[in-house]
Amino acid sequence: MTTPGRGLHGHVLETLGPAITAGEYPPGSVLRTDELAQRFDVSRSVMREAVRVLESMHLVESRRRVGVTVRPKSEWNVYDPQVIRWRLAGADRPHQLRSLTVLRSAIEPAAAALAAKNATAEQCAELTECALGMVAHSRGHQLAGYLVHDVAFHRAILNASGNEMFARLGDVVAEVLAGRTHHEVMFEDPDPAAVTLHVQVAEAVRAGDAARAEHLTREITVGALQELDILAP
């Protein structure tokens, strides 16, 4: 999506990465660079570069005389956007979507509170614009347009928080929102109450009301959790 398979080494990654994250090679499996190079019909140098990248993601470990062994899931760099994309495209997509939604629920209210304190005038304006865009596309099967503004809204909140760790979760949130709209629920127009909440969050941030912004955002994320039946009602 964002990163097409650039170069031969990229193409290899695009195949091996999803295979590993999908669990096709169970933890402890041993691969040999030469064999892989043959299988993908690339030179050893290219294959080595691909393995190095997988190693930097902690998906595999390369050791002399033994080979390239697949690491257990618990050691993967699950925050790597590439890894997230691979997993979202694979078998444990539902599980991954749940994990990420729980993460969102922890992060976004805190980000909104910070945004209320730190947002610049421009950021407040953008936020309001996004919220209005959501309202404008909330009726009559304009889900695509709605999604664009929804994603932009949440990205804006994360950016306005002023915390780089929060800001960098914008892509993750975007994937989750896109995934939800495309494949899961949401066949009809979005919940009007949710739309209203977004508008109110924008207002609270503009007003500098951190507590209110946090609380309203929490209501939004609670809704997201409920959609996935994560929250006990």
Added chain:
Amino acid sequence: MTTPGRGLHGHVLETLGPAITAGEYPPGSVLRTDELAQRFDVSRSVMREAVRVLESMHLVESRRRVGVTVRPKSEWNVYDPQVIRWRLAGADRPHQLRSLTVLRSAIEPAAAALAAKNATAEQCAELTECALGMVAHSRGHQLAGYLVHDVAFHRAILNASGNEMFARLGDVVAEVLAGRTHHEVMFEDPDPAAVTLHVQVAEAVRAGDAARAEHLTREITVGALQELDILAP
């Protein structure tokens, strides 16, 4: 610390990575693979592998005919443990420590709430053990021993949450706690109130009281924020 410079390519990374994350090469700077290979006295293959890893961290972008260009900070994979380690070791350590502490404050209370619901008997036992270990080392300049149990405690909470995204922040929290104890504040025994809070969190998790576990953990993280003068009192 966790990853010593394994192999030539690792050694190159250990030098280039910190240099880039420290801002020695401003965004847009252009490096050439051949020149770097000469500078580090390694072959092009080794250098290429190192560049590939930096590329997978989104620290640089490699393009034909132009070279290896350094990307702006806003695009870095700031959740990569390696990147975090490099930045913590460099000039913007204070800034990084603040970002991460804010992140902790958002995550840990949520993790504690989940832990209260999901923790197994073993995990509860471990939690209690860690808390007691903290108590045992809380007086008489046993900061090292205290830290070990403190780190283990927070790791246990994150693991017990049952959410893999939370669990994988254990290393980050460990670095933050270690950093705080080693270089910043904390020349004397830890705050007794904080120690008590940890014990109470363990109790709340054991009792399955999510709201209480969350609230108590928030008090702990608020303390961490105050230590860094992030929170307005």
Added chain:
DNA sequence: CGGTCTCAAAAAGTCAGACTTATTCATCAC
């Protein structure tokens, strides 16, 4: 003068092959 077209240079990308080194495992001596 402005726009496009062509071409050559530059740097990454790719490949093949030879060589080095660390690690493991099996064998053997004690």
Added chain:
DNA sequence: GTGATGAATAAGTCTGACTTTTTGAGACCG
């Protein structure tokens, strides 16, 4: 059984030649 020895193995490294893409400059028109 324990420890030393050595051979096999697969990753690690280096080198040099070649390919491919991109860009920037200069030529060639409109």
